[in-house]
Amino acid sequence: MSSSTPHAPLYNLTDPAIPTVPHPKSATWLWTTAAIVISLLAVEQVVYRYKKRHLPGDKWTIPIIGKFADSMSPSMEGYKKQWDSGALSAISVFNIFIVMASSNEYSRKILNSPSYAEPCLVHSAKQILLPQNWVFLAGKDHLAYRRGLNSLFTRRALGIYITIQESITRKHFTKWLTVASQTTEAQPIMMTARHLNMDTSLRVFCGKHISEEAALEINDKYWAITQSLELVNFPLALPGTKVYKAIQARKAAMRWLELAAKLSKESMASGAEPECMLDEWVQILNDPLYKGRKEFSDEEMAMVLFSFLFASQDAMSSGLIYGFQHLSDNPDILAKIRAEQDVVRQGNYEKPLTLDMVDQMHYLNAFVKESMRVKPPVTMVPYKTTRAFPIADDYTVPSGSMVIPSFFNSLHDPSIYPEPEELLPERWLDTEGLANKNPKNYIVFGSGPHRCIGLEYAQMNIVLVLAMAAVMMNFEHEVTPKSDEVECVFSFTTARGSF
Ligand code: HEM
Numbered sequence: 001m002s003s004s005t006p007h008a009p010l011y012n013l014t015d016p017a018i019p020t021v022p023h024p025k026s027a028t029w030l031w032t033t034a035a036i037v038i039s040l041l042a043v044e045q046v047v048y049r050y051k052k053r054h055l056p057g058d059k060w061t062i063p064i065i066g067k068f069a070d071s072m073s074p075s076m077e078g079y080k081k082q083w084d085s086g087a088l089s090a091i092s093v094f095n096i097f098i099v100m101a102s103s104n105e106y107s108r109k110i111l112n113s114p115s116y117a118e119p120c121l122v123h124s125a126k127q128i129l130l131p132q133n134w135v136f137l138a139g140k141d142h143l144a145y146r147r148g149l150n151s152l153f154t155r156r157a158l159g160i161y162i163t164i165q166e167s168i169t170r171k172h173f174t175k176w177l178t179v180a181s182q183t184t185e186a187q188p189i190m191m192t193a194r195h196l197n198m199d200t201s202l203r204v205f206c207g208k209h210i211s212e213e214a215a216l217e218i219n220d221k222y223w224a225i226t227q228s229l230e231l232v233n234f235p236l237a238l239p240g241t242k243v244y245k246a247i248q249a250r251k252a253a254m255r256w257l258e259l260a261a262k263l264s265k266e267s268m269a270s271g272a273e274p275e276c277m278l279d280e281w282v283q284i285l286n287d288p289l290y291k292g293r294k295e296f297s298d299e300e301m302a303m304v305l306f307s308f309l310f311a312s313q314d315a316m317s318s319g320l321i322y323g324f325q326h327l328s329d330n331p332d333i334l335a336k337i338r339a340e341q342d343v344v345r346q347g348n349y350e351k352p353l354t355l356d357m358v359d360q361m362h363y364l365n366a367f368v369k370e371s372m373r374v375k376p377p378v379t380m381v382p383y384k385t386t387r388a389f390p391i392a393d394d395y396t397v398p399s400g401s402m403v404i405p406s407f408f409n410s411l412h413d414p415s416i417y418p419e420p421e422e423l424l425p426e427r428w429l430d431t432e433g434l435a436n437k438n439p440k441n442y443i444v445f446g447s448g449p450h451r452c453i454g455l456e457y458a459q460m461n462i463v464l465v466l467a468m469a470a471v472m473m474n475f476e477h478e479v480t481p482k483s484d485e486v487e488c489v490f491s492f493t494t495a496r497g498s499f
Pocket residue numbers: 111119135146307308309311312315316319377378381444445446447448449450451452453454455457458459
């Protein structure tokens with residue numbers, strides 16, 4: 001039909017109660033648009049089914065958004081259902097094709113295949129951490145950078161940190177006890193433990209080069225960063241969005257961390273002894289025998305420290321909170337830990353803790369390991385395939401997909417950990433036992449080239465905090481209907497008990 005066909009009078013005379021007849025031109029437009037939309041939606045389904053092939057997962061994906069609604073409010077029950085549906089299973093969120101791996105074999109394969117997959121963190125991570133942050137390096141560049149950072153976690157370095165950890169923990173516990181002496185009401189632990197953890201991290205990283213005011217500001221603002229760690233965020237960091245708030249928090253933290261790097265360099269140049277991670281780092285770089293890269297700007301150093309905060313604040317706080325909850329719920333275990341403290345510290349609880357003393361706390365170390373096995377602080381780590389990844393004989397993950405190794409099933413495998421839901425520190429005391437003979441299952445800290453760089457420090461810190469809590473305080477868990485619920489902040493989990 002010609003576009004000049006006159007139809008205007010028909011429209012003008014239309015009774016509002018009678019449906020109008022569309023103008024043929026607009027009708028064509030409508031049909032074309034509808035046809036395009038329907039074709040795109042059909043293509044979306046075909047592509048999803050082509051990528052998914054025989055993997056368990058919904059036969060059809062919800063148009064456009066996929067499983068977005070589920071990813072907004074993740075729950076352990078939802079994840080467990082997904083993991084139990086198969087060793088590999090598929091979902092789609094906003095057309096991001098995602099393969100979830102639940103078995104130990106596939107999870108480790110993803111973590112140990114850097115030529116096929118690299119960590120992709122959550123969508124907002126690059127905006128928050130800055131794209132030039134070392135954690136986004138891949139392959140050899142990542143390896144070289146990381147090798148330099150390993151020197152910040154040597155036994156010598158941990159020996160410096162332990163004194164700081166002890167004094168910060170003592171300071172916080174004294175405050176906790178003051179609050180407890182003023183009320184009979186149970187106090188929620190989550191934010192209190194996060195504050196202790198942040199204070200410890202900042203003092204270990206920056207020592208006296210960061211002010212009390214700075215530590216408080218970073219602690220106050222950091223929650224905005226945790227809240228922005230969603231699988232998919234609003235795409236623009238507009239004022240008021242979670243990502244915007246997180247970026248502001250990062251800017252505040254970076255200003256203080258850069259200043260600390262500058263002060264540390266000045267302090268080491270003046271011949272002072274290293275008292276924190278920054279000092280240790282500057283001293284290593286100044287050592288004429290040091291072969292690695294020697295020049296790091298204040299901003300680069302601050303970015304590294306920020307990456308440590310980012311990687312540890314949520315995981316370490318969860319590990320600590322679960323530790324407290326598990327101890328309160330298991331008085332027999334707490335009694336054994338106290339008995340061990342008596343032996344290791346020979347009744348002298350004012351004597352400063354050393355790494356050797358922490359090493360002698362065999363039962364407490366076993367408890368911390370077991371606590372994180374039963375309730376892993378990190379349940380999975382998102383990776384992205386950089387090319388088609390033949391993960392199984394009968395399945396290849398398409399290039400550009402998300403692949404998510406999960407840790408829960410590995411850590412709850414009954415053939416390695418009989419009675420997997422039970423908290424049994426003893427299973428780690430038997431060097432010939434199944435748990436110790438199968439270290440590949442203990443992937444609390446990941447595996448492969450991106451395995452947690454701070455794992456010894458993390459284990460040591462949780463041991464130290466609980467060792468001090470066991471001898472300085474009596475604590476009880478006020479059990480509520482929500483006590484055993486796990487809150488998931490994307491891949492991190494935490495309990496929210498009151499003590
Ligand atoms: C209980 C405490 C912690 C847990 C459960 C934990 C767990 C993890 C996991 C699962 C990964 C990913 C590993 C992978 O992709 O294979 C990781 C990476 C990382 N963690 Fe931790 N972590 C903890 C504490 C810490 C601490 C205290 C620091 C630093 C002081 C830290 C720094 C890092 C860094 C920098 C990475 C990335 C390493 C890389 O990409 O090379 N973490 N952590």
